[in-house]
Amino acid sequence: MQFVTKPAALISIFQPFTCLLPPTSAYSALSVRAPPLSLRARERADMHQGRQHKSVHTIPVSEEIRVQWINFIYNGNVPARVGKKLLVCANHFTSDCFKNLGQYSTGLAQKLLLIEGAVPTIRCKTTDTETASTSGLLDRVHHVACQTDPPTTRSFGTQLSMKTLQPHFRSTGTQKTVSCTDVGVGTSALLPFLTSTPIKRPSKRRRLELEEEEEENPLEGSSVDVEEPHDSTYDPADSATTLTESADVTMESSTPVHKTPTYIVYENCLMELFQVCPVCQRECDMQKRRLGTFLSVEQRCPHCEFYRKWNSQPLVGSTPAGNLQLSTAVYATGASFFKLEKIFRAMQLKMFQYDSFRRHARMYIEPAIVHRWKTAQTAMLEQLSQLQNVVLGGDLRADSPGHCAKFGSYTMMDMRSNTVIDLQLVQSNEVGGSYHMEKEGLKRSLALLEERGVTIDSIVTDRHPQIQKFLREADVTHYYDVWHMEKGLSKKLSKISQNKECEKLKKWLQSIKNHIYWTAASSTSVPERTAKWMSILNHVRDIHNHEDPVFPQCLHPTCTSRDKSKWLTTGTPAFCRLEKVLSNKRVLKDVGKLSPHYQTSSLESFHSVILRFAPKNVVFPFLGMLCR
Structure with missing residues (x-):
């Protein structure tokens, strides 16, 4: 079983258009490489007819304009169910429909913007091969590929958008002349984007953070490639897909990663989605790679060369978001990693090891906690410095019962607002024994408050003899907790x-x-x-x-x-x-020194809460104890 964060990415996005979209946006949800012959034929046919705009536009929200767009797309034969994400190429609009056509023509703008109320009116001429079929995009591509002999050619990267069509192989140079078969066009048999000179080796891809133990399945790798354009013929301008009107088509969800719903998915149910090629409906080859709760599946069709790569989680840099979220949840809720690991093992849920959890804590979680605490503490002390008399309460919490504690955390609280304003973590070997930790923690807190300009009226503590002597010598009004x-x-x-x-x-x-x-x-x-x-x-x-x-x-x-x-x-x-x-x-x-107004019961309650995050029978490193 695996954690899956975006099940919607598995849904097929092929929609029944009457015209093919430009190659930059043919498949916008997955990294896909479609049959090269049909797409190249369409691209060359479009260029032959003079249509070179690469912008695509979504259906507008206005109901009146929306009906006109849909009637144009389906040529009046609107089906009962219409897809939600319909795109129309800019070549189907007249020049007066664009706001910035002049800027776009001179290269000052990379996107074409439609004026309000624009409606597509231009229909493209289709080739004989394409007009013979009245089915959707998937059927036409399949039909053309089946009526041609397989060309004798080696596989190269295409000129399609690397946002949508990302082949995960390296381009190699060759001196061999490539023979290709033309379909429905009158251009040269040699494809214009193929070269007879050696192709420059692409830059190395970033790899995912290696944080997993040796995999159980030999098919599962230890790293997953981060999607980047590596084709030597890649043009950055091709990937700048322009989407206008009321909504933009985007692969990224507007919901933050940490708020995205997650599910438990069984492996056999997940693999069923990748067994059959969505283009030719034949069996595909699959390769799985796993890191902790993260799973990556590569699907490749040996028959029509269809390829796509699916990730179960988004990436934060090179770290899967699900792995980092799970470590954060364990840390922030005070749960035990080892108990959670037993639960995962009992359910056959895949999980990372304790070393990965500690690395997440050290690199991400603990620095974030310290930064958040320092920011909040600075704001609180700034407010207290504006007051004349501040009543404080202080108490020490040892990390183990008795007089053998290694760490002692001294908590200073503003008694009027019941707000913790300072925490001092003292190690016993710093002060010569656990008995002296409480006095040292109080001294450090008072020094910090004095440095920040906080005026102290009185302090409420327990009856520790060293605390009594220190506050008496410091001439600070001292009350005892009842x-x-x-x-x-x-x-x-x-x-x-x-x-x-x-x-x-x-x-x-x-x-x-x-x-x-x-x-x-x-x-x-x-x-x-x-x-x-x-x-x-x-x-x-x-x-x-x-x-x-x-x-x-x-x-x-x-x-x-x-x-x-x-x-x-x-x-x-x-x-x-x-x-x-x-x-x-x-x-x-x-x-005679009993506190007449405030008591340290709030501090005792706070220390009771800390027990959930830092039990007294568990040993933590210094920074881990401070954060908890």
Whole structure:
């Protein structure tokens, strides 16, 4: 099975015209080489009759003009179903139908432009061979080829447009006189574009990026040629097909590559489309080449020399777009390449190897992520530099649990907008151990903010001792996150409550947690926070009036408790151990620095999201970890 991005490219584009189009646009959707004799005969017949315009024009949108064009094309016998892409050669219009005929005649313009409301009126004279058939383009070409003996000739590149007819072979010089059979024309038997001198060797073609393991199928190659004109008789002017009116005929889709729908196609179903020649309806030779999810098929008919090349994906430079998109999707969604590889292997879906994935990340994905982050960060810091007081929050995320982390990413966030404004990735061997990574990350972030002119009002962090000392010496207002302090105290009290003599504390654990948050949110000064915090020791003994004048009594309404056994008694082991924990000097000092407004919960949420992209049990390189 293969990924196919443009199934519409497989649809045959032969339409039932009453006149042949110029060779530059006969087959505009695929790289095709049609039977050389019939097309050359038509080209020489057109030149013999003096029609040398190479522009073709699409059917206009206006319904009234459109009906006149269709009636002209089908000579009044309009079928029930009319093709969507009908083209009319410029030779079927009179000279007054063009806007720039003078410029075109003098060589100042390469395209003929029609005036509004122009209608084709000139019909070409057809040769006896062509008028004998009333079928479409495909039938007439087939009919002429069948009524002539195969010419004794060697295969050369034609003078057809290299956009549409791109033979994938090299032209070679020869000294042999080429004999050809004329059909319906009175010109010389020697074709004008063949030469008896050695032909110049064409330039080498670009090759696709080699990124695939040794192929399983011996018919599958390791590279695919990028389509370029390599015929020694190629004229760049022939490929400048002019399309006017309301819409241009183009091989490129207006939809961006990354938004084009993709499908899963089985190989046997795909190969059925290339088994039969669309010209002579006989069996064709096929050659497949694959790179990862990309497949290229070359179809060649040994009977009528029909040739075309089909690619399952567009190319980004020399890299298939599907391969690059798949690597980007794996990287951007935080998925595991190895898990995805197992899924592909189970479904028999072809995929590239991990080395190709890392090369895509190194060459395309990671540089794009760094560029996007730097651009957004510059804009955010520019906005913050215009503000007077900025409240920040900072926290470190280690790449593995415990004290054996290799990387630590310190995140700095604007607390008012909940926006990450800086990320500093610190390696443990830079600072002498994982314990020092948090301080180093904070120092680098503050240095960057100072350089960009950001004025800091306060910082909210956890209670890391090195962070406390550094911000105190830097004279920066420092607040502690309530959740970190509540978590530390709850662990100690939960452990104490496991003791048989202190089981009553289990009934008060949730109340003490709520009291920490209420103390921080309802206080405006350090003495008030301390007084409210110490009131919990009276409350658990059913005492609701306090000696501290800053907070003389509890604010809750007076009520009678149904459970008398929950109250603690002075002097009991449970109360003594609770009092020792809550009235500790360090705890009282930290309570005074509890953040009254912003907390680091947004940072914790951000770090939880990072776990999807950079799990703690997976090792990444430095740039890979920074991007994730």
